[in-house]
Amino acid sequence: MKNQDVSRRDFVKNTAAVTAATIAGSTFTIVKAESVRGTKANSTVQIGWVGNGGQGTRDAELLEQTGKAKIVALADYFQYRVDKAKEKFKVDDKKSYRGIDAYKAIMSDSSIDAVLLTTPPGFRPDHFRSAIAAKKHVFAEKPLAVDAPGCRMVAEAGEKAAAQKLSVVVGLQRHYSKAYRACKKLIDEGALGIVGLAHSAWDQGDLWQNRRAKYDKAKWPTQMDWEVEHWYYFKWLSGDHIVEQNIHNIDVISWMMNSHPLKAAGFGARTARTEIGDIWDHFAITYEYPKGVVSSNTCIQIDGTMGDVSETIRGSKGTFTTSNAKGGAGTASILGKRERGMTETPYIYKYDGAQGRDLHYDQEAATFVASVLGTGEGEDKYRNDTKYGVESTLSAIMGRDAAYKGRVITWDEAWNSKEKLAFKGAA
Numbered sequence: 001m002k003n004q005d006v007s008r009r010d011f012v013k014n015t016a017a018v019t020a021a022t023i024a025g026s027t028f029t030i031v032k033a034e035s036v037r038g039t040k041a042n043s044t045v046q047i048g049w050v051g052n053g054g055q056g057t058r059d060a061e062l063l064e065q066t067g068k069a070k071i072v073a074l075a076d077y078f079q080y081r082v083d084k085a086k087e088k089f090k091v092d093d094k095k096s097y098r099g100i101d102a103y104k105a106i107m108s109d110s111s112i113d114a115v116l117l118t119t120p121p122g123f124r125p126d127h128f129r130s131a132i133a134a135k136k137h138v139f140a141e142k143p144l145a146v147d148a149p150g151c152r153m154v155a156e157a158g159e160k161a162a163a164q165k166l167s168v169v170v171g172l173q174r175h176y177s178k179a180y181r182a183c184k185k186l187i188d189e190g191a192l193g194i195v196g197l198a199h200s201a202w203d204q205g206d207l208w209q210n211r212r213a214k215y216d217k218a219k220w221p222t223q224m225d226w227e228v229e230h231w232y233y234f235k236w237l238s239g240d241h242i243v244e245q246n247i248h249n250i251d252v253i254s255w256m257m258n259s260h261p262l263k264a265a266g267f268g269a270r271t272a273r274t275e276i277g278d279i280w281d282h283f284a285i286t287y288e289y290p291k292g293v294v295s296s297n298t299c300i301q302i303d304g305t306m307g308d309v310s311e312t313i314r315g316s317k318g319t320f321t322t323s324n325a326k327g328g329a330g331t332a333s334i335l336g337k338r339e340r341g342m343t344e345t346p347y348i349y350k351y352d353g354a355q356g357r358d359l360h361y362d363q364e365a366a367t368f369v370a371s372v373l374g375t376g377e378g379e380d381k382y383r384n385d386t387k388y389g390v391e392s393t394l395s396a397i398m399g400r401d402a403a404y405k406g407r408v409i410t411w412d413e414a415w416n417s418k419e420k421l422a423f424k425g426a427a
């Protein structure tokens with residue numbers, strides 16, 4: 001077989017067997033990963049999907065839309081979710097599993113190359129670690145954990161993935177936007193000048209009211225079932241909405257600043273949405289970054305609140321701004337200085353592609369498949385998003401815990417924390 005006929009997918013799958021065979025025969029042949037990575041025209045990445053809900057359906061569709069990936073196995077806590085996905089993605093009944101341990105059947109299936117992890121984030125560290133241990137490529141939705149022990153577990157698995165050249169894509173899809181990437185390049189080149197302040201927000205009304213209204217608690221046999229179905233409202237499953245949702249915006253500031261925050265202080269409360277769960281409904285955090293950069297961050301989920309989903313960074317030469325759009329087609333730009341006599345603020349960068357066509361989610365899914373097949377280019381040749389995925393998850397956790405505890409929390413304290421969020425049992 002010619003080297004260029006072997007994809008990364010095949011390489012990873014075959015490495016264990018080859019190593020075992022060569023050791024058994026006492027001939028040690030070390031083959032560099034780079035020398036066997038290439039393309040294989042008709043490869044289809046076989047994907048096992050754990051957590052067959054809303055965002056997972058979107059990710060699974062986009063992965064299949066590449067024409068080079070197929071959902072071949074399913075695992076969900078609830079049978080009704082498995083059934084829906086089985087029909088939509090035409091998955092064999094024998095490869096459709098139900099229950100809290102259903103993911104294990106996917107991990108132990110050697111015909112599966114990659115996994116799509118889209119359960120509530122509370123389960124993510126176990127699933128992530130198990131996938132890498134089984135030598136699967138991973139597409140994992142954000143956040144990667146709900147507490148520091150979970151972050152450390154994912155970080156360790158991410159390093160193992162890198163050592164084996166397993167691809168990891170994390171669902172922080174702004175990293176796959178052409179406009180955000182163009183701004184990032186210019187910011188790295190100094191387009192903003194001296195940066196002082198940043199702000200990020202995910203402010204909106206209440207969410208999932210439909211899910212709340214539709215299901216009466218008596219229909220869920222156990223407290224655990226009830227909480228898993230309504231996971232968003234429970235800290236041990238979602239990490240609270242600052243972690244589950246606002247992570248996107250906190251992540252962008254860190255990405256552009258080339259650093260995670262050093263410390264956080266903040267406030268928040270649970271005032272409007274008190275009838276379900278234990279998460280709060282608004283937070284305001286201040287993060288300190290290196291070189292004295294201060295970033296404020298807000299998130300609110302109180303019904304009627306006007307929306308603001310954005311990131312802003314203010315510098316002496318320019319301002320980075322972003323705007324959200326439905327379906328993940330938001331954009332990013334850099335405004336320059338408005339000199340005396342100018343009627344408008346000039347753009348240093350403005351996305352010049354077709355409006356609404358910078359599709360973050362689509363590009364993210366396509367990049368994952370290309371990374372697995374070894375057909376990506378430039379920074380996308382091989383993706384392993386674990387490090388920034390973990391750092392952004394922990395940044396949001398650090399902000400959350402600063403508000404919960406009412407005091408400053410440093411990065412080291414957050415990273416080393418032993419506090420684990422867990423199911424409390426029946427009320």
Ligand SMILES: NC(=O)c1ccc[n+]([C@@H]2O[C@H](COP(=O)([O-])OP(=O)(O)OC[C@H]3O[C@@H](n4cnc5c(N)ncnc54)[C@H](O)[C@@H]3O)[C@@H](O)[C@H]2O)c1
Nearest residue numbers: 051052053054055056076077081118119121123141142171
């Ligand atoms: N990147 C984005 O823009 C984006 C948008 C929405 C959601 N998300 C993320 O996607 C993930 C899923 O969110 P969603 O909105 O699809 O939720 P969802 O409730 O629609 O889907 C979650 C699915 O996981 C299943 N599940 C729960 N526990 C499980 C377990 N232990 N094993 C197997 N299956 C289990 C549920 O039954 C459900 O089918 C979350 O991490 C969320 O933060 C990302």
